[in-house]
Structure formats: structure tokens, C-alpha cells
Amino acid sequence: MSTTYPGPLLSVQDLTIEVAGDDGPVRLVDGVTFEVHQDEVFALVGESGSGKSLTVLAIMDLLPPGVRIASGRILFRGRDLARLPESEMRRLRGKDLAMVFQDPMSALNPLQRVGRQLAEAVRLHASGLNRRQTADKVHSLLAAVGVPDPEGRAASYPHQWSGGMRQRAMIAMAMAHDPGLLIADEPTTALDVTVQAEVMDVLAEARRRAGSAMILITHDLGLVAEAADRVAVMYSGRVVETADVHRLFTSPAHPYTAGLLASILGEGTAGGRAFAIPGAPPAAAERPAGCAFQPRCHLGSGRDECTTARPVLTLLPTPPADADGPAPFAGPAAACHFAGESTLNLLKGQPA
Amino acid sequence: MRTDTPAPPFLDVLTVQDLMVGFPARGPLFSRRTLKAVNGVSLHVAPGETLGLVGESGCGKSTLVRTILGINKPTAGTVAVGGRNLAGLLNGRRRQERARMQMVFQDPSSSLDPRMTVHEIVAEPLRINGQYTAAAVNALLEQVGLTEAMGSRRPSEFSGGQRQRVGIARALALKPELLILDEPVSALDVSVQAQVINLLQDLQAGLGLSYLFIAHDLSVVRQISHRVAVMYMGRIVETGPVADVFTNPQHPYTQALLSAAPVADPSAAATRQRIVLRGDLPDAANLPSGCAFRTRCPIATDACAAVVPHLLPPVPTQADFPVRPAHQSACLLVHA
Ligand SMILES: Nc1ncnc2c1ncn2[C@@H]1O[C@H](COP(=O)(O)OP(=O)(O)OP(=O)(O)O)[C@@H](O)[C@H]1O
Ligand SMILES: Nc1ncnc2c1ncn2[C@@H]1O[C@H](COP(=O)(O)OP(=O)(O)OP(=O)(O)O)[C@@H](O)[C@H]1O
Ligand code: SF4
Ligand code: SF4
Ligand SMILES: [Mg+2]
Ligand SMILES: [Mg+2]
Numbered sequence: 001m002s003t004t005y006p007g008p009l010l011s012v013q014d015l016t017i018e019v020a021g022d023d024g025p026v027r028l029v030d031g032v033t034f035e036v037h038q039d040e041v042f043a044l045v046g047e048s049g050s051g052k053s054l055t056v057l058a059i060m061d062l063l064p065p066g067v068r069i070a071s072g073r074i075l076f077r078g079r080d081l082a083r084l085p086e087s088e089m090r091r092l093r094g095k096d097l098a099m100v101f102q103d104p105m106s107a108l109n110p111l112q113r114v115g116r117q118l119a120e121a122v123r124l125h126a127s128g129l130n131r132r133q134t135a136d137k138v139h140s141l142l143a144a145v146g147v148p149d150p151e152g153r154a155a156s157y158p159h160q161w162s163g164g165m166r167q168r169a170m171i172a173m174a175m176a177h178d179p180g181l182l183i184a185d186e187p188t189t190a191l192d193v194t195v196q197a198e199v200m201d202v203l204a205e206a207r208r209r210a211g212s213a214m215i216l217i218t219h220d221l222g223l224v225a226e227a228a229d230r231v232a233v234m235y236s237g238r239v240v241e242t243a244d245v246h247r248l249f250t251s252p253a254h255p256y257t258a259g260l261l262a263s264i265l266g267e268g269t270a271g272g273r274a275f276a277i278p279g280a281p282p283a284a285a286e287r288p289a290g291c292a293f294q295p296r297c298h299l300g301s302g303r304d305e306c307t308t309a310r311p312v313l314t315l316l317p318t319p320p321a322d323a324d325g326p327a328p329f330a331g332p333a334a335a336c337h338f339a340g341e342s343t344l345n346l347l348k349g350q351p352a
Numbered sequence: 353m354r355t356d357t358p359a360p361p362f363l364d365v366l367t368v369q370d371l372m373v374g375f376p377a378r379g380p381l382f383s384r385r386t387l388k389a390v391n392g393v394s395l396h397v398a399p400g401e402t403l404g405l406v407g408e409s410g411c412g413k414s415t416l417v418r419t420i421l422g423i424n425k426p427t428a429g430t431v432a433v434g435g436r437n438l439a440g441l442l443n444g445r446r447r448q449e450r451a452r453m454q455m456v457f458q459d460p461s462s463s464l465d466p467r468m469t470v471h472e473i474v475a476e477p478l479r480i481n482g483q484y485t486a487a488a489v490n491a492l493l494e495q496v497g498l499t500e501a502m503g504s505r506r507p508s509e510f511s512g513g514q515r516q517r518v519g520i521a522r523a524l525a526l527k528p529e530l531l532i533l534d535e536p537v538s539a540l541d542v543s544v545q546a547q548v549i550n551l552l553q554d555l556q557a558g559l560g561l562s563y564l565f566i567a568h569d570l571s572v573v574r575q576i577s578h579r580v581a582v583m584y585m586g587r588i589v590e591t592g593p594v595a596d597v598f599t600n601p602q603h604p605y606t607q608a609l610l611s612a613a614p615v616a617d618p619s620a621a622a623t624r625q626r627i628v629l630r631g632d633l634p635d636a637a638n639l640p641s642g643c644a645f646r647t648r649c650p651i652a653t654d655a656c657a658a659v660v661p662h663l664l665p666p667v668p669t670q671a672d673f674p675v676r677p678a679h680q681s682a683c684l685l686v687h688a
Contacts, residue, residue: 045541046541047511047541047543047544048511048512048513048539048540048541048544049511049512148632162408162409162410162633162636163409163410164409164633165633189538189539189568190409190568191409191568192406192407192408192409192411192568192609193568193570193609193612193613193614194408194605194608194609194612194629195408195409195633196568196612196614197612197614197626197628198628198629219538219539219540219541219542219545220569220614221542221616222571222613222614222615222616223614224616225614225615225616225617225618225620225621226614226615226618226621245618246618246619249616249617249618259543260541260542260543261616263542263543263545263546264542264571264616265542265545265546265549265571265572265574265575266571266616267574267598269575270571270574270575270594270598271575271594273550273553274545274546274549274550274575275546276543276544276546276547276550277543280511280513280514281511283509283511
């Protein structure tokens with residue numbers, strides 16, 4: 001199904017997304033750049049409201065009304081999705097590009113049997129199938145994601161399915177045509193961790209079978225640590241750091257990433273005080289001129305560069321050991337004027 | 353782990369006894385049956401205490417909360433506030449007692465009216481009760497770490513964490529004794545989660561508030577709770593002080609739950625031992641006989657189909673002495 005394309009599967013370049021504001025357009029996503037490669041799991045994490053969902057909705061061409069791509073390119077197998085006519089986009093969506101949303105209930109029609117909705121998704125891109133063949137395909141898709149009694153289940157309504165089962169149905173629907181890229185926006189937030197673990201296993205297995213790459217959006221850094229190959233961290237509409245998952249967790253280069261990791265709750269913090277980055281992010285319309293993180297940054301306080309010049313995503317030096325390994329897709333990078341400085345002293349002066 | 357457990361002699365803020373909530377459901381061939389969303393739940397929350405409630409999605413947590421707040425009617429059992437059974441009260445009085453409990457929702461953006469200013473949102477419950485003053489609203493905003501000036505803005509101008517602060521300020525307006533929080537931080541990034549949890553702990557220390565705190569994220573529950581209750585298919589299957597339940601889980605479901613919680617360490621991920629639950633989730637409208645967990649339980653025996661296990665304290669053994677009676681679980685094998 002997937003034709004091999006020599007470059008990255010997906011390359012988002014300088015993507016800017018705007019909405020009309022009282023004083024002109026507001027940049028909700030401001031120059032985002034990242035790549036996703038064949039077979040990998042790429043996690044998009046970061047601040048609530050930093051533009052993660054809008055970024056992936058732009059890829060799917062599903063931005064909410066009034067919100068538009070102002071500039072940038074979204075190259076999928078080398079073709080710019082931002083400039084594709086809607087008819088071609090429709091052909092890609094649900095086929096080579098698929099998405100699993102956080103709330104499966106909002107994506108399923110409550111008045112229609114689950115099997116019928118899946119059949120529609122199947123037939124959308126395989127109109128040659130007859131009724132029987134479509135039903136068979138639906139049942140095998142459901143069986144593949146571990147739904148017991150697929151025939152019986154397909155004949156029931158969404159409210160008769162548990163949250164975890166509904167999420168499986170969504171995965172089955174998304175995987176119907178072996179997409180090259182699967183986007184999952186908070187796919188397991190509504191589920192308990194035993195079901196979350198099952199759903200993540202089902203996702204990994206379905207991806208492996210179809211050879212799909214995945215963009216995973218989540219606030220659960222534990223899930224990122226377990227599932228992701230590479231990670232991009234977003235803050236206030238921008239990517240502030242990107243690295244492979246090991247490097248990101250062990251030596252974060254951007255002070256925001258370090259703060260985020262320090263905020264993870266664990267056995268040690270329980271009952272006491274949790275670390276939290278002080279303050280709140282700027283509103284998109286009021287982003288300061290220099291670094292958007294500056295008002296909250298211990299490294300950048302009182303430093304002119306940080307208040308005047310916007311830091312751009314810059315490659316970080318990689319230790320020699322990495323240089324011998326498999327060629328990194330695009331080395332680790334951070335958008336911070338002082339990314340080289342240790343971020344560990346971040347914890348100093350914080351209440352224990 | 354929280355060790356500042358409140359002194360016991362106070363009357364509980366909330367006492368739920370043997371609560372049952374059923375919904376009509378369709379059975380095979382036009383037959384009718386009842387979906388027991390809450391199937392005999394008892395719990396209590398003391399003044400100044402946080403009870404964490406975790407469990408499967410669809411196990412009945414939100415139904416339990418809605419019944420406590422009077423939105424759903426129980427089929428059996430009682431809800432008492434401050435020791436007073438709500439069912440026995442006249443409507444006006446019952447409303448008054450219920451105002452001692454307030455709710456904070458998961459999604460701060462959908463629970464706040466986008467057309468109102470933050471000041472008006474917080475003022476609303478005060479106005480309804482004829483207690484509005486601008487100063488009272490400003491004091492509430494300040495209490496949750498917002499400023500008076502922010503009151504003139506609309507929710508859309510706030511970050512997710514700030515919106516959740518607005519939701520908390522509004523819930524505090526009528527000076528409740530108990531806040532019921534249903535997934536209050538799951539939509540927030542971990543740093544903002546930490547801010548909100550710290551705020552909740554400060555408010556608890558300052559105002560002596562009690563919390564019934566529902567979440568799927570076990571690290572969040574561990575952080576804020578004194579005690580925890582684990583629910584499965586409408587029943588509480590384990591409950592106890594948070595340290596006991598997290599370090600010494602008794603029920604196989606709790607054990608699976610704790611083992612499945614992801615660890616934020618990429619190098620540990622590969623070696624971690626996870627108890628994988630196989631088997632089907634039972635149909636809530638057609639629960640299996642005996643223990644409802646038996647279709648997924650890795651250690652189920654034939655006896656589990658015959659007997660419904662009840663919450664019991666652990667059997668005393670030489671190894672874990674003294675017995676901790678507050679730590680109870682509902683599993684036949686634990687008590688065999
Ligand atoms: N339809 C819209 N009109 C105006 N602003 C919007 C719209 N949709 C989103 N925004 C704003 O754009 C920003 C980015 O939103 P987005 O949903 O992408 O964030 P996110 O990173 O996915 O956050 P979360 O982690 O909370 O899901 C937010 O500040 C949000 O308020
Ligand atoms: N109004 C209703 N009519 C029929 N069934 C219902 C109704 N409300 C809830 N249920 C069912 O009751 C059970 C418990 O649902 P509830 O929403 O209380 O679960 P929950 O533990 O809050 O789940 P989650 O973690 O997903 O929020 C589910 O099987 C649900 O489908
Ligand atoms: S650029 Fe300056 S303010 Fe921004 S993160 Fe780096 S040190 Fe902090
Ligand atoms: S009673 Fe039986 S089925 Fe239920 S949890 Fe215990 S061992 Fe498992
Ligand atoms: Mg989002
Ligand atoms: Mg719920």
C-alpha cells in the first residue's frame with residue numbers, strides 16, 4: 001500500500017496557524033518545524049494550549065472554522081498538504097492519513113450501529129466491496145484490535161460499548177486502509193491504565209502490521225517514555241526542543257522541558273509539594289518579543305538576549321557516542337539562547 | 353504519601369451507605385434488565401480529608417458522584433451529609449445540605465460559559481443565593497491565585513490551568529465543606545497539574561476542606577489522597593490508606609492497575625513487569641455471577657463464580673503485624 005518515499009514521511013516546515021483577533025491575526029501556532037519518519041512513534045508533548053492539537057488538525061486539514069494556515073509547508077511523502085485541493089485531501093484522509101481522537105464518543109454517531117459506521121469508513125476508500133465483503137472486513141478489523149464477538153458487537157450501538165472498547169473501534173476504523181501515518185491525540189486519557197496498556201498494545205500491533213508511523217499527543221510523560229522514539233516539546237505555539245526519547249528524559253536542554261520533567265509526580269513527591277514551573281504562559285496575542293518562556297525562566301531572568309531576540313530551534317552538540325550509532329534523523333535541537341547551560345539547578349530554591 | 357491524616361472523632365462530611373444505582377437496559381429479545389452502575393457502595397470522607405477514587409472507565413464513578421449530588425436517584429442506600437441522611441429532608445433543606453458539597457469538572461473550558469466574564473462566572477452562585485458582593489468575588493479570585501483585574505476577562509483569554517482555577521473559585525463561592533473533583537487535572541500538562549494540585553492542598557490546609565478526588569492518573573491520586581478507594585464494575589474492591597494500597601495492593605485488579613501505570617523513564621520501560629489482563633470486560637448490564645472481576649482475573653478459581661466477595665480487612669499473619677484494619681479488599685483468595 002505505502003509507496004516508499006526517500007525523504008521523511010512527514011515534514012512540517014515553519015507552520016504558522018492564525019485566527020482573527022481584535023487587533024489583527026493571532027498566531028496560535030508560530031513557525032513549527034518537525035519531521036516524522038517511516039515506522040517511528042513521534043510524541044508531541046508540552047503545555048496545555050501550546051498548539052499540539054491545532055498542528056495535527058492542520059495536517060489532517062480539519063482546522064476549526066476561522067482558524068487557518070497562514071504560512072508553512074506540510075510535506076507528506078513529498079507532497080504539500082497545505083496546498084492540496086480538498087478533493088485530493090479527502091482521498092488521503094482516512095486512507096493514508098488517519099486520526100484517533102481523545103473522545104471516541106464524539107467521533108461515533110450514537111444513533112448508528114458501530115458496525116455500520118465502520119462499514120462506511122471501509123467503503124469510503126474501497127467502493128468495490130459488496131455488502132458481505134465489507135461486513136467481513138469490518139469483523140476482521142474488530143477482531144484484529146481484540147474486540148470479542150466482533151459480529152455481535154458490530155450490531156450494537158456505541159453506548160453499549162465501554163470506553164476502552166470504543167477506543168478500539170476507533171483504532172480499527174483508523175487502521176482500515178493501512179495508513180502511512182496515524183495521528184493519535186490523547187487516545188487513552190479517558191481510560192484506566194490497564195485498558196490504556198491494552199489499547200497502546202493494540203495500537204502498536206496494528207501499526208506494526210500496516211507499517212505506519214504515529215504522531216502521539218499526550219500529557220502523560222510515562223506513556224511517552226514507554227511508547228515514543230522521538231519527542232517534540234511545544235510551548236506557546238512553538239517547538240522548543242526535539243530529541244530522541246532517551247536524550248530528552250536524561251538531558252533536557254531547554255529550561256521548559258527540564259521544568260516539565262521536574263513536575264512529574266512520583267513516589268518521592270507524594271503527600272508533599274510538587275514542583276511546578278512558576279507563573280503561566282503568555283496568551284498567544286501577548287507573546288513577548290524575545291523568548292516566550294522568559295518571564296518564567298530561571299536561566300533567562302535579567303538576560304538581554306532572552307527579552308530581545310527570539311531563540312530559534314538550533315541543533316545541539318551530540319556526544320561522540322551518538323555519532324557512531326545509526327544516523328539520527330535530525331539531531332536533537334532546542335530553541336534557547338543558553339541551551340548549553342545545565343538546567344539541573346532549576347530545582348534550587350524550590351520548596352521541597 | 354500523606355501522613356497528616358485528620359483526627360477521627362469528627363463527624364464525617366459525607367457518608368454513603370450501600371448505595372445502588374440502576375439504569376434500565378435492554379436484554380436479549382426485548383427482555384428488560386437493569387444495569388447496576390453502582391452496586392452497593394459505601395464510603396465516607398472525614399473533614400480535611402482527601403479520598404481518591406480510581407477505577408475502570410465505566411465502573412460507575414461519575415454515576416456515584418451524580419447520585420451523591422442528587423442528579424441521579426439511588427435505587428437503594430443512603431447519602432448523608434454531616435451525618436444527616438438527605439432522603440429524610442424536605443426539598444429546601446436538602447438543597448441547603450447539598451450546597452455543602454460542590455463539584456469541579458474535568459474540562460474547565462466546557463464548564464465555563466464563554467460569554468461571561470470570569471468575575472460574573474464566580475459571582476453567579478453568590479447572586480443566586482443573594483450573597484453577592486464584588487469584594488467577595490475578588491477575595492475568591494485571590495484565593496485561587498488569580499487577580500481582581502483578571503475578573504474582567506473571559507475564559508477564552510485564559511490558559512487551561514487558569515480556567516481550572518476559575519472553576520475552583522466558583523466551586524468555593526458558597527463555602528462548601530466538600531469538593532467533588534471529577535478528573536480535575538487530566539486535561540492539563542504535568543506542570544500545570546502540579547500547580548493545581550498544590551493549590552488544592554493549600555486550600556485544604558487553609559480552609560479544612562474535604563475532597564472526593566476522581567482520576568485515572570495514579571500518580572496524581574497518590575499525590576493528593578489520604579485514603580483511596582478502587583472501584584470495579586460498580587463496587588469498591590479495595591480501600592485503605594494511600595500508602596498501604598500503593599505499596600501493598602491486595603486485590604488482583606489493584607495489583608494490575610498499579611503495575612500498568614507507565615513509568616516516566618525510557619530505560620526502565622523495556623524491563624518493567626506489567627500484569628497484563630486478558631479476558632473480556634464484562635457487560636455492565638449482564639454482570640458475571642460471583643466476583644465481577646473473574647473474567648479478567650489472572651488467579652480466578654471456580655469458587656469465584658459462586659460467591660460475591662465482600663470488603664474485608666487483611667488476614668493477620670506473622671509477617672504483617674499489626675493488622676491494618678482500614679486496608680480492606682474484596683477478593684476470595686486474599687481471605688482464603
Ligand atoms: N477555534 C479556535 N479559535 C480560537 N482559538 C483557538 C481555537 N482552537 C484553539 N484555539 C487556541 O489555540 C491554542 C492552541 O490550541 P490547541 O488545542 O492546539 O492546544 P493543545 O496544545 O492541543 O492543548 P491541550 O494540551 O490543552 O489539548 C490555544 O490557546 C487555544 O485556546
Ligand atoms: N443515564 C444512563 N443510562 C444508562 N446507562 C448509563 C447512564 N449513565 C451511565 N450509564 C452506564 O453506567 C455505567 C457507569 O458509568 P459512569 O459514567 O458512572 O462511569 P465512570 O466510572 O464515570 O467512567 P469514566 O471513567 O469513563 O468517566 C456505564 O456502563 C455507563 O454506560
Ligand atoms: S532563551 Fe532565555 S528565557 Fe528562553 S528558555 Fe533559554 S534561557 Fe530561558
Ligand atoms: S475473588 Fe476470585 S476472581 Fe475475584 S479478584 Fe479474587 S481471585 Fe480474582
Ligand atoms: Mg489538544
Ligand atoms: Mg466519569
